[in-house]
Amino acid sequence: MKYAVGIDIGGTFIKGALVSANGEIVKREKSPTGVEFGVEGIESRIETVFRTLKNSDVIGVGIGVAGMVNFSRGVVVQSPNIPSWKNYEAKDRLKKRLGIEVVIDNDANLAALGEGWKGSGIGLKNFMMITLGTGIGAGIILGGKLWHGDTGRAGEFxxxxxxxxxxxxxxxxxxxxxxxxxxxxxxxxxxxxxxxxxxxxxxxxxxxxxxxxxxxxxxxxxxxxxxxxxxxxxxxx
Ligand SMILES: [Zn+2]
CATH class of the missing domain: 3.30.420.40 (ATPase, nucleotide binding domain)
Structure with a gap:
């Protein structure tokens, strides 16, 4: 079976999971984010979490982060939790570092995809998933697909x-x-x-x-x- 690694980058912790193709979480790992150590420091912690979780059948890594993400370019425009990630070319840099395909998007967008696949959005073609945490975020699913908007800022609910x-x-x-x-x-x-x-x-x-x-x-x-x-x-x- 194929697997993927999912990673959530928060202001305090990097949380990762090894997930099977049918959506089962088989292993978890957590590390402090190390925001104070800047771009390099955070990347090395992401790499450690990834290497702890990966197996030989992992085909890619999905990363969620709060803030504005240009999904098609894989660039974090800005993140409220991680000041050093300003116009940070996450996809290119992490793909090189981890040696595997990387996708990155806003965390609420990915939460919406997750709810549509395995959670309370199952069977719904149109819905919005709202995250009520330190801030408020949202991911919008329209016609069964994530709606990013023209500039990737859709869902700033x-x-x-x-x-x-x-x-x-x-x-x-x-x-x-x-x-x-x-x-x-x-x-x-x-x-x-x-x-x-x-x-x-x-x-x-x-x-x-x-x-x-x-x-x-x-x-x-x-x-x-x-x-x-x-x-x-x-x-x-
Ligand atoms: Zn505001």
Whole structure:
């Protein structure tokens, strides 16, 4: 059977898996990303994860990273987690280094492909997969295929504006849904309400009936709903 290695590059960890052609994960490996060691340092850690996982039937490596990726050229335009990856020619450099075919794309895009293949998108031709984490990302599947858009930036759902003149966002805009409904956004809303807590603690507080914590989640949910309603009305999915 053929295998592939899947690698997720996060700001803290590089997580890899050896996956069979029918989608079974047979081995996992993890390494600190080493963002502080720059391009070379991260590449050597990717190589170590790859070499630990690979077997003789591996035909390629798929890499996901948060941020803007030009899929057809295999170039990371910019990544919020990895400042040294600016116009980083990931595909060419890693193909040479690992000696195997490499594809690289935005992590939420690849998550959407994964959900379509093995997860909650099975059997759906059109859907959007939203990742709610530190930020908010999305991957869009239309007609059974990943939609990259003209410049590879499709699915930047986190930057849909839900509050004109709202909280400033790292993208340069204001009032993006990410500033309200991501983990960072929820923590920010909580701070404004006078609570300094991480999201799991806030969930527990809300479950225990804390009115301030409940209002934080109501606000996050309302903003997420606003952004989603635009998507459903336009896309009819
Ligand atoms: Zn934004």
């Amino acid at each position: 986190g930057h849909v504006v839900v509050e004109p003149n709202g909280a400033e966002c790292g993208c340069g805009g204001k009032g993006c849904v990410e500033r309200y409904a991501s983990a960072d956004g929820i923590r920010r809303l909580a701070r404004e309400a006078g609570i300094v807590a991480d999201v799991p603690e806030l969930v527990k507080m809300a479950d225990d009936g804390d009115n301030k914590a409940i209002r934080v989640f109501e606000e996050a949910g309302r903003k997420l709903g606003l952004a989603l309603s635009a998507w459903f009305n336009i896309m009819d999915v």
